Amino acid sequence: MKVKNLQTEKQFVKPSLKKQIKKNKVYYSMIAPFMLVFTVFTILPVLMSFLLSFTSFDMLQLPKFIGLSNYINLFLNDDVFLIALKNTLILAFITGPVSYLMAFVFAWLINELPPKVRWFMVLIFYAPSISGSAYLLWLLIFSSDMYGILNAYLIDLNLINTPILWLETPKYALFILIIVQLWLSLGVSFLAFIAGLQTVDRTLYEAAAVDGIRNRWQELWYITLPQMKSQLMFGAVMQITNALGIGMVSVSLLGFPSVEYSGHTIVTHLLDFGSANSTRLEMGYASAIATILFVLMLGSNLIVQRIIKRVGT
Amino acid sequence: MEKTKKTHEEKTLLIDALKQDEINWIRQKKTKMKKYRKVRLSRSVGGDIALLVVLFLFGLFSAYPLIFTITNSLKGLDEIFVFPPRLFPRNITFENFVDLFNLIGNTQVPISRYFVNTLTITLFGTVGHVFLASLCAYPLAKHSFPGRHLINQLIVYSLMFSTVVTQIPTYMIVSWLGLIDTHMAIIIPAWGFTLGLFLMRQFMVTIPDELLEAAKIDGANEYQTFFHVVMPLVKPAWLTLIILLFQQLWGIDGGNYIFTENLKPLSYALSQIVAGGVARTGTAAAVTVIMLIVPITVFIINQSKMLDTMAHSGLK
Incomplete structure (x- = not known):
């Protein structure tokens, strides 16, 4: 370097x-x-x-330049990719903003609690994101027989008569992914928000109360948010990148490939073509998928950064 | 008689003194309460209650799966498959853990081997990263030189995409370097974990320049300043880096890179046990609990240090 x-x-x-x-x-x-x-x-x-991404490459022979045909194939001939793109965007549009808001709102609420309770609540909310493979427990919750926890509760409450095939029914796939992803999403950005809130100057609140700020919402918008703009930006980067990168959760919970590709995302499509264990070994094509994902991630991050710069103005 | 009277007087005196103490204490507390109220000027009781309820519900959502895993690992097989499901076991049993240890004892490669592998990866990966990242973060945070701005910019951009994107070329590079099927295939890329570098740099920006100046005047060169002044000051930041990297490396199963059974990490061995199907549900819960305990304990110990670092995490 x-x-x-x-x-x-x-x-x-x-x-x-x-x-x-x-x-x-x-x-x-x-x-x-x-x-x-x-x-x-x-x-x-x-x-x-x-x-x-502009080549045809199988890892055995040298890459061969084929221009834009990988991209053309992706958008015109690969129906599964379009499903993956659609699912990724739906997932990202829901889990991105919701997880971001959750991270902030919980950090904000927790911040007012007494220190010991706060310590405990931080642990509770942060634990899922560091618990590694513990999200596999959701397999047990959504399991399709009557011993699946959710099914069992619903049957017990007489809401349904026969167990629902949660993980095998396409229309539930995205819903399940969203729930699990949100459960996992209070990570580094959540910690950054809590830390950021603790550094906000306390005397500002008193001054503001004198100046006529009447409720917590005004206080939030006019004082707290502008003070922690830089943490807000950092958190946004983390949440957007995670939201667009959903894939492993889908593979572990819904299987690979999921029923009718209902849980297929760009990442799983990429794994299908490009992982070392995949049988397809179409690395050029996989690189094109990766490049699209890269552009999506970087692009949405840059746009959101612009928006957050305007907070509190 | 005299004596008892005296003691009686003494007692009343003592009681008075105690009363006075109590009054003082209450007064103190009242002023404390006032202070507390002062900070919370613009609050309504209704809002407080509503928000606490929300917090409680979501806390339940967050904790329930983890609690369920833990209680499942303490249930016998008959209790795991009971209808309707019970959160807490009637009879607490450790048979799942016993089963797990028996299973582990029968593997072809001794479990200690897997454990040592994970430990090697985690240890070298984490230590190497913390060292390289702090060494790199110091000039980026505290000194100006040509190219610094560009590098800072690149690092921020690299936070904006996840490693899935670069998976294929990374695999190719690892194989060109001849690292396939060695622990280095996981350790070396972990050294370049940019979030760690980013957090370290943000934290180092807050070190007062006077300290560095003072070290310079005392005749220390840059490396000495780094090791004797900077490193001790950024202890919270390196604990954070350790936690973040530890979590990643501890759970890694080495899937794409490691093929020799002798070199595979613990997480892989345990996932094989989980793959045993329905009959192993209890054992699987025990496995999850064991894999869970380590990162969570590390976080519990270091929570306040980590929040310290995160306070400086902002993007400008």
């Missing part, structure tokens, strides 16, 4: 640059190890994925 910097910067910055770099070489030596890993495992893969 050190060398790379030298080369890329040389072209457009003043002659003093060489001296500046020499003077700062100790800093370059400090960032070099991390930047090397970052370049090899993040920047390079993004570029490779982009380039491969």
Whole structure:
């Protein structure tokens, strides 16, 4: 990375640059190890994925350039991709904003509790997102026989007579994914919000009360939110990226492929073509899917950043 | 007689003193309460209650599956499949855990092997990441040099997509480097975890410049400043990085990268047990509980440190 910097910067910055770099070489030596890993495992893969998306590549022979045909096939000939795209967008549009609001609202409510209760509630809400494979328990909850927890309760309450095939019925698929995803979604951004709320200047609230702020909603909009804009942006990035990246939950709960592709998302479509265990080995095609997902994630993040910048104005 | 009278007087004195203490204490408490009320100026009781109810309901939603897993692991098979389902077991039994240990004892590769594998991956991955990320975050946060802005920008952008996107090329790179079927295939990419670098940098920005200046005047070079001044100051941040990375690496099953049975991590071995079907439901719950305990304990211990770091997580 050190060398790379030298080369890329040389072209457009003043002659003093060489001296500046020499003077700062100790800093370059400090960032070099991390930047090397970052370049090899993040920047390079993004570029490779982009380039491969214009090729036909099976990992055995050299990639062959085929122009835009991967993208054309995706949108015109691959009905399953269109289902995946639709599902991903539905899931993202619901779980993204809802999980974001949940993370913020809970952080905000918890923040007013006494410290010990607050500590406990943070643990309760944060635990699902760090519990690894514990979300598999939802398999037991939505299980299709009468021992499935949800079915059992519903039968017990006489709401239904026969067990519902939750995981095997297409119309329930997205609903289940949304529930489980929301359950998992109070992660890093939730913590960032709690921490952000604790740093808001308390005296501002008193001043505001004198100035005529009457209820908690006004207080929230005029004081709290503008004060923690930067955490709000960070949280948005985390939630959007997660919401568009739903895939593993679908595979574990609904199976792969899910019934009538009802739980198919861009990520599962990508796994279908591009994972090392997949039998298709169409890496060029898979790269095109990955590139579309990349553009979706980056694009929606940048748009939302713009919106949040306006909060409280 | 004298004596008892004296003691009686002493007693009344003592009681008076105690009363005075109590009054003082109550007064203090009242002023405290007043202070407490002062902060909560714009609040209505109805709103408070409604919001607490909401909080309680969602807390239940959040905790229920985890509680169910834990209680399931303490139920016998007959109690797991009871209709209607019971949240808490009638007879607490540890037979699921006993079964688990028996199963583990019979595997071809000893379970300690899997455990050591997971430990190796988690330990080297986490330590390496914390070290490299802090070393890199320090100049990015505290010094200006050509290219710094570009790198900061790249790091923010890299937070905006998940690693699924780069999976295929990453696999190719790992195989070019000849790392397939070694622990390094998981450890090295983990070092480049950008969220960690980002949080570390945000935290380091808050270190007062005077401290760094002082170290410089004392004759420390940049590396000495980093190790003796900066690193001790950012302890909350490295605990956060440890927690975040620990969670990821602890549950990893190495699916795509590790094929030799001897090298596979614990999570893989345990998932094989879970795959045993309905009869293993109880054992599976025991497995989940065991996998769950470690990251949650780590979080419980470090919650306040983690919140400290997160306070500086903002994106500008």
